[in-house]
Amino acid sequence: MSPSSPDPHxxxxxxxxxxxxxELERVRAENRQLRQALASHAVIDQAIxxxxxxxxxxPDDGFTVLREISQHTNIKLSAVAEHVxxxxxxxxxxxxxxxxxxxxxxxxxxxxxxx
Numbered sequence: 001m002s003p004s005s006p007d008p009h010x011x012x013x014x015x016x017x018x019x020x021x022x023e024l025e026r027v028r029a030e031n032r033q034l035r036q037a038l039a040s041h042a043v044i045d046q047a048i049x050x051x052x053x054x055x056x057x058x059p060d061d062g063f064t065v066l067r068e069i070s071q072h073t074n075i076k077l078s079a080v081a082e083h084v085x086x087x088x089x090x091x092x093x094x095x096x097x098x099x100x101x102x103x104x105x106x107x108x109x110x111x112x113x114x115x
């Protein structure tokens with residue numbers, strides 16, 4: 001191999017403009033999804049904190065309560081979390097959520113009804 005010839009081990013395969021554009025779009029979509037997941041995770045963590053205080057339960061139990069509410073009402077976990085946060089700020093919970101929050105907290109607090 002002469003000093004001026006390229007090293008075949010360091011050359012990258014040729015990539016078309018279309019492939020680069022497709023990869024850029026894929027990365028942008030993934031970035032949007034990760035940003036949304038991060039925001040949703042923060043809301044869920046805050047709602048767990050609210051349930052922990054309301055029910056005087058552990059954070060693990062707070063997550064379990066949040067998940068049970070979501071499953072029993074067929075409402076997305078992030079949407080339940082948003083309602084719980086709004087409740088903590090003074091808004092009313094929809095009746096279906098209020099009853100399920102009470103039931104779930106009662107199951108995890110040994111019968112005390114915190115709400």
